[in-house]
Amino acid sequence: MGSSFHKMIDGWYxxxxxxxxxxxxxxxxxxxxxxxxxxxxxxxxxxxxxxxxIEHIMENxxxxxxxxxEFVGISQRKIEENIAKLKEKGILRRxxxxxxxxxxxxx
Numbered sequence: 001m002g003s004s005f006h007k008m009i010d011g012w013y014x015x016x017x018x019x020x021x022x023x024x025x026x027x028x029x030x031x032x033x034x035x036x037x038x039x040x041x042x043x044x045x046x047x048x049x050x051x052x053x054i055e056h057i058m059e060n061x062x063x064x065x066x067x068x069x070e071f072v073g074i075s076q077r078k079i080e081e082n083i084a085k086l087k088e089k090g091i092l093r094r095x096x097x098x099x100x101x102x103x104x105x106x107x
Contacts, residue, residue: 005031011058015105046091049074050082054105057092061102 009020012033021032046054052072056063065083069076086092093104 005029008033008059015054015058046086047082049078050086053079053082053086054091057103058105061104063103 009022009031013019016034018034020034023030023032049072053068056068056071060067065076065079068079072079083092087094091106093106095102095104
């Protein structure tokens, strides 16, 4: 397995407390990530864009707002507004400086 697989699997488990299902065959791997509503985890409803932001941050804690805007499909300004709301709700926090720091998804 590549090094990114264990990061995805560990990140998924640490956030959802559900282990992904891994099927390994001779010539392929299939990893199934069972989902729960992110809002259920934190006890309140999040918008679909906020859920996408959380998912992408879990995959890459060093992701920028510009990269998030490309993945989520909304403007960088809207990404920043959603991140501010997620920080207010205690779901997300920034560790370190704007350049060189990373995001942390809180339980």
